[in-house]
C-alpha cells in the first residue's frame with residue numbers, strides 16, 4: 602500500500618474544498634471498497650478526505666411523499682428502516698442481498714453508488730485494464746470473463762457494476778443529490794452511471810470535485826407488487842451473476858405500470874424502458890413476462906465464459922416478474 606495523507610471534513614463545504622484542485626484526492630466514507638482497492642494498488646489516491654462524520658446520515662420524508670436517503674446512512678440502517686421496508690420493499694431486499702451483515706453496517710449509500718467493478722483484471726495491477734490504466738487494454742476480453750457484461754459493453758471494457766442497491770434505485774427512478782464548487786444539482790439515476798464506450802475509467806457523471814449528499818426516492822414505491830431477485834454462485838456473500846429488480850402495478854389482472862432493471866450484466870444498472878412499455882396493458886402472466894425478457898436480451902452478446910448469462914437473465918426476469926405479480930413461476 603502506498604503512502605497517503607489524510608484529513609477529516611467537518612462540513613460538506615469543507616469536503617468539497619478539500620477536493621477542489623486536487624485530482625489525486627478521494628473521499629472515504631465506510632472505506633469498505635476504497636481501502637481494498639488501495640491495498641490491491643488498483644487505486645492510488647495521494648490524499649483521503651474522511652467524510653464519515655458529515656451530518657448526511659439521516660433518512661427523511663420529502664415534500665412530495667418520497668424519502669431522502671442520506672449519502673452517509675449505512676446500508677444496514679437503510680435496509681432496516683421501517684419506512685423503506687414498508688414503502689420500498691424491493692430496495693430493502695436488494696440491500697440485504699448484498700455483501701455481509703458486517704459490511705452493510707459499515708458501507709454507506711453514497712459509497713455503494715460509487716463502488717467500483719469487481720472485474721479481476723481491474724484488481725490485478727499486473728494485468729492490462731483500461732479502467733485502471735487508460736490505454737493499457739482489456740484483460741477480460743480474451744481472458745477469464747465469466748462474471749462480465751452481456752449488454753452495453755465496448756471493445757475497451759466488459760466490466761459490470763457490482764451494486765445490488767443501485768439496481769433497485771434504477772427501477773424506482775431515484776434521483777442523486779450532489780454538491781460541488783458550483784453549488785447543488787440533481788442527477789436522475791439513469792444518468793448517474795455510464796456505459797464504458799472508449800472512456801471506461803469514468804464510471805459516473807459525478808464531477809471529480811462533487812460529493813453525493815443524498816438519494817431521493819419518489820413517492821411511488823411499488824410496495825404491493827415488487828421484488829429483487831439475485832442469482833449468484835453462493836447463497837450469501839457473493840456478487841450477482843444476474844439480478845433483477847421487478848415492479849408492477851396491476852389492476853384486475855392487467856399490468857398498468859412496470860419497472861425492470863438488471864444487475865450483473867452491464868457497466869451500469871441496466872433498466873429497459875422499452876420492455877417496461879411492452880408490459881403495460883398486458884395480462885400479468887408468464888407469456889407477457891417471457892416476451893419482455895426476450896426483448897431485454899435481444900441485443901445481448903456473450904464472451905468465451907459468460908454466454909450462459911443470456912438464458913439465465915431471461916429466466917431470472919420471468920421469475921422476478923412472476924414473483925412480483927404473485928403468479929406461479931413457470
Ligand SMILES: Cc1cc2nc3c(=O)[nH]c(=O)nc-3n(C[C@H](O)[C@H](O)[C@H](O)COP(=O)(O)OP(=O)(O)OC[C@H]3O[C@@H](n4cnc5c(N)ncnc54)[C@H](O)[C@@H]3O)c2cc1C
Pocket residue numbers: 627628629630631632633634635636637652672673676698699700701704707708709710711712713714715716763764765766811812813814838839840841
Ligand atoms: C467482500 C465484499 C462483498 C461485497 N458484496 C457486495 C454485494 O454483494 N453487493 C453490493 O452491492 N455490494 C457489495 N460489496 C460492496 C459494498 O457494498 C461497498 O464496498 C460499499 O457499499 C461501499 O461503501 P463505503 O461507504 O464503504 O464506500 P468507500 O469504500 O468509503 O468509498 C467507495 C468510493 O465511493 C466514493 N465515495 C464514498 N462516499 C461518497 C460520497 N458521499 N460522495 C462522493 N463519493 C463518495 C469514495 O471516494 C470511493 O471512491 C461488497 C464488498 C466487499 C468488501
